[in-house]
Amino acid sequence: MSSSATPADASAHQIQRLNPKVLVISIAAAIGGFLFGFDTSVINGAVNALSDEFALGAGLTGFAVSSALIGCAVGAWFAGALSNRYGRIPVMVIAAILFFASAIGSGLAFGVWDLIIWRVVGGLGVGAASVIAPAYIAEVAPAKFRGRLGSLQQLAIVLGIFTALLSNALLANTAGGAAESLWFGVDAWRWMFMIEAVPAAVYGIMALFLPESPRYLIGKGDLDKASRVLYDFTGEVDVNLKIQQIRRTLEREDKGSLRDLLGGRFGLKPIVWIGVLLSLFQQLVGINVIFYYSTTLWQSVGFDESQALLTSTITSVMNIVATIIAILLVDKVGRRLMLLVGSAGMTVSLGLMALAFSFGEIAPGADSITLPDPWSTVALVAANAFVMFFGTTWGPLVWVLLGEMFPNRIRASALAVAAAAQWAANWAVSATFPALSNIGLSFAYGLYAAFALISLLFVFLWVPETKNRELEDMDDLQLGHRKKDAEKTAPSTDGA
Known part of the structure; x- marks a missing residue:
């Protein structure tokens, strides 16, 4: 060490x-x-x-x-x-x-x-x-x-x-x-x-x-351009030292490829699996159901279809506010803690939505579900709470972690695999929601709540803290709560 x-x-x-x-x-x-x-x-x-x-x-x-x-x-x-x-x-x-x-x-x-x-x-x-x-x-x-x-x-x-x-x-x-x-x-x-x-x-x-990425430039041997980017944009004072650190992480093998992601007992390196699972859980909690099928939800709690734009706009504005909150907190609180809070909040809010829709009623001749009081209010509050918990944590922080958690040599390739998995999960959740809602919206939101709970356990056990760590330190990143020294050895430059 x-x-x-x-x-x-x-x-x-x-x-x-x-x-x-x-x-x-x-x-x-x-x-x-x-x-x-x-x-x-x-x-x-x-x-x-x-x-x-x-x-x-x-x-x-x-x-x-x-x-x-x-x-x-x-x-x-x-x-x-x-x-x-x-x-x-x-x-x-x-x-x-x-x-x-x-x-x-x-x-x-x-x-x-x-x-x-x-x-x-x-x-x-x-x-x-x-x-x-x-x-x-x-x-x-x-x-x-x-x-x-x-x-x-x-x-x-x-x-x-x-x-x-x-x-x-x-x-x-x-x-x-x-x-x-x-x-x-x-x-x-x-x-x-x-x-x-x-x-x-x-x-x-x-x-x-x-300017081109300094890590890419150093990998291609263009040290002069990399030096200028590091000094003029990143703000590095000791550029030569930083270049040496980057070169060490890039030169451990001759050439990077998708083969570099392979390893471990389950086909991929553990850190790559962490990225893939982060991407999957970001979608499996059902966030896009709220955006793609929000009209159904809002109508069920008493909003007219003509008000769909207003309600969708409210949800979008909430998501923007939530992301701004995340930007203000992420480098102070850290990624792991925020993800844990987000998973807990999503579990509770989705669970409340599932409970509320278990009291749903379909009037004779109607094709949409309605909720009686007070469950219509519970569903409305829970849905907006879910958007806020997601928007302040899992929405932005998964992208932050995917951008920074992989070692220099495999970053682009590993991020590509994780993002592809995320899009596949996005499609799967969106495509299956109509079938799940036919079973019952209570079942659908209960399933998403279960995934939110599993994501809580996943973050607690396996997701490392990357706050304040240099990208060149990611080769030695420790996984999970059992090796918490990963955060302790990172420099504390917060000033808070």
Whole structure:
């Protein structure tokens, strides 16, 4: 075991203030997260109009809506290998091009199948952005501020979701309906897709001016550029020492590949399994059910369908507020404790939702469930509590951990595998919810509560604390509560 005074400690103590430059480039990188949120949500406002336009049945409509998730998983899987080979910035530019092409192609689609193809193209961009943004931000951010800067990814995602809802509403209201003509005789639902081309172009242009990740540059032997990035953006004072530390973690083998993730009794290295399971639990608690199927929930507690936009907007704003709270707390409280609190809170709130819906009633001739008092209020409060617990913990912190917990050599590849698993779980939860709700909403929310409880045990037993640790120390990261010295040996630079 290393002594308590290590070079990494000294380096961390040198960085006491956040360099505005690293904040700017982190925000620019997080625009990929904004497009991630926008692209996955924008179809919600267009689905009824495009279903009528192309005379789609329920099955094909559902596939059109979920088709982007196929691209998300594929894009995430290949983004790591591409970024290892060509760099983090080129992958951002590729993602921006995919977003731009998908926006225009989806808006001008002449049939459902080319719409699906363009949605898959957009999904490739979403998957790539979900990998490259947290990896890049973690690699340019100082350890002391890495949690806050890494949380910008989730803040950008929820802002993208909110902006998609808002732009959909504005376009539909201006045209008098999503299926009505707007500018140049083009239907409003088509403009809902095409408007995404604007932030996609901004993302691509800004990416061209971003500095490359110093970890990638050192791996390619470009030490001069890496030195400038570390000094000008990250704020390293002893650049040569930091380069030596990074080189040691990168040069343990000749070349990185997906094979480097293999090991241990269960096929993957333990730290990679931690990342994969974090990704799975983030989805298995059912957060996207709240967003994708929120209308059903709100109607069951007495809201009219016409108020769906208002209620969805309230949920989105709550998610934004929750993410801001997480940004303020993550580098002070630490990742593990916040995840534990989040899991406990989600378990209770989802359990209350399951209990409330066990009292649900379906009136004769009605096709939706209603809740009597006081269970309608309990369900409403519990649903919003669930969003807050998720938004302040598991929403942003999983992205933070995935960006920082893997050793330098396998970071991009491991993050790609974890993100692909996350998209697969997202699809599985969204696709199975209608069948689960047919059994009963009480059963569905009870199942998500069980996953939340398991996530609590998982974090307690296996998830390490990465607060204030340098990325170069992640090779020696200890797993679980049985080796708590991982946090104790990390430098305390908080000042709190």
